[in-house]
Amino acid sequence: MPMSVLVSPATPLDLRSDTVTRPSTAMRQAMALAEVGDDVLDGDPTTAALEAWTAAALGKERALFFPSGSMANQAAIWVHTTPGTEVLCDAESHVYHWEIAGAAALCGVQCRPVRGESAVFRAADLRAHIRTPSIHAPEPSLVCLENTHNGAGGVVTSVEEMRDIQAVAREHALPVHLDGARLWNAATALQRPLAHLAACADSVMVSFSKGLGAPVGACLAGSADIITRAHRVRKRFGGGMRQSGVLAAAALHAAQHHYDRLAEDHASARYLAQVVDGAGRARVVAPDTNIVMIDLPQPRAAAVVARARERGVRLTEWHPARIRAVTHLDAPAGAVAEAAALLRQTLEEVLA
Numbered sequence: 370m371p372m373s374v375l376v377s378p379a380t381p382l383d384l385r386s387d388t389v390t391r392p393s394t395a396m397r398q399a400m401a402l403a404e405v406g407d408d409v410l411d412g413d414p415t416t417a418a419l420e421a422w423t424a425a426a427l428g429k430e431r432a433l434f435f436p437s438g439s440m441a442n443q444a445a446i447w448v449h450t451t452p453g454t455e456v457l458c459d460a461e462s463h464v465y466h467w468e469i470a471g472a473a474a475l476c477g478v479q480c481r482p483v484r485g486e487s488a489v490f491r492a493a494d495l496r497a498h499i500r501t502p503s504i505h506a507p508e509p510s511l512v513c514l515e516n517t518h519n520g521a522g523g524v525v526t527s528v529e530e531m532r533d534i535q536a537v538a539r540e541h542a543l544p545v546h547l548d549g550a551r552l553w554n555a556a557t558a559l560q561r562p563l564a565h566l567a568a569c570a571d572s573v574m575v576s577f578s579k580g581l582g583a584p585v586g587a588c589l590a591g592s593a594d595i596i597t598r599a600h601r602v603r604k605r606f607g608g609g610m611r612q613s614g615v616l617a618a619a620a621l622h623a624a625q626h627h628y629d630r631l632a633e634d635h636a637s638a639r640y641l642a643q644v645v646d647g648a649g650r651a652r653v654v655a656p657d658t659n660i661v662m663i664d665l666p667q668p669r670a671a672a673v674v675a676r677a678r679e680r681g682v683r684l685t686e687w688h689p690a691r692i693r694a695v696t697h698l699d700a701p702a703g704a705v706a707e708a709a710a711l712l713r714q715t716l717e718e719v720l721a
């Protein structure tokens with residue numbers, strides 16, 4: 370057996386998330402040299418450059434920089450809805466599970482979780498969840514999509530399926546918001562331009578701090594009218610940033626240098642899935658992108674995560690019987706291969 374050289378307790382590999390990446394030297398250089406101004410007063414040139422780049426890449430009129438994807442999602446919900454209405458979103462979506470009921474607390478709307486037969490809801494599932502108008506029931510105001518879908522394991526929704534969903538939304542005059550924190554991964558897997566996916570929604574959030582590896586930041590893109598209103602609510606949420614060019618430079622660097630390499634993360638995820646599948650009767654959801662979900666035959670995720678950590682492989686306990694591993698910029702293929710072998714052993718031991 371070959372000696373482990375890349376992954377050990379002293380040199381762990383962190384596969385908990387693609388948010389763990391650290392800014393590279395070149396990225397830090399871009400940040401240090403960024404031209405800046407006061408973005409709240411009269412504009413920051415590097416932030417403006419990032420916003421223009423993002424709007425063009427997504428095929429939207431305008432884009433607006435946000436400190437986080439969560440704030441951008443909440444601003445979009447605020448723009449599209451009125452209090453007392455409901456947002457139709459996937460039952461396992463980020464806006465429903467991981468934004469601490471922001472839609473309710475900040476926008477006064479309720480989330481209506483949509484669940485379908487497949488991992489991510491489809492057009493027919495959405496149709497089945499749109500209520501017959503009644504003075505006793507909340508009116509729907511927005512459809513929220515997530516692509517790739519994190520909770521389902523980085524699952525990609527095709528452009529055609531997104532168009533079908535958009536068509537159902539339009540029949541009911543509902544706007545569509547796309548949580549595209551990992552839209553980069555979806556476009557890579559589908560080999561389609563980002564704009565084809567973005568065209569299926571009125572507003573789109575993309576994150577720079579997931580697979581692209583920037584330290585922080587997201588953009589919301591849409592029509593000039595949507596972005597003007599989002600700008601006002603960003604201020605209200607406390608998201609006005611001054612010399613934000615330092616952060617925008619990192620995001621711009623990430624988009625221009627790290628987008629092209631995402632297919633490597635997808636290949637590493639497929640390799641990891643192949644090695645681990647079946648170990649200790651665990652079942653791996655075949656990954657579309659960079660997220661690998663490992664389903665255990667018993668609720669022993671905490672024990673597997675703890676044992677893997679002792680060996681230098683860091684993972685997330687998603688549910689008591691589900692573990693998540695995510696490949697990224699700071700997880701080279703060779704290290705992922707070693708981690709896969711270590712994880713296989715760990716599953717066999719813990720689940721024996």
Ligand SMILES: *Cc1c(COP(=O)(O)O)cnc(C)c1O
Nearest residue numbers: 437438439440463519548550576
């Ligand atoms: C990470 C994530 C967000 C939120 O982004 P933050 O910048 O961490 O607030 C939103 N949606 C999805 C699908 C995500 O994975």
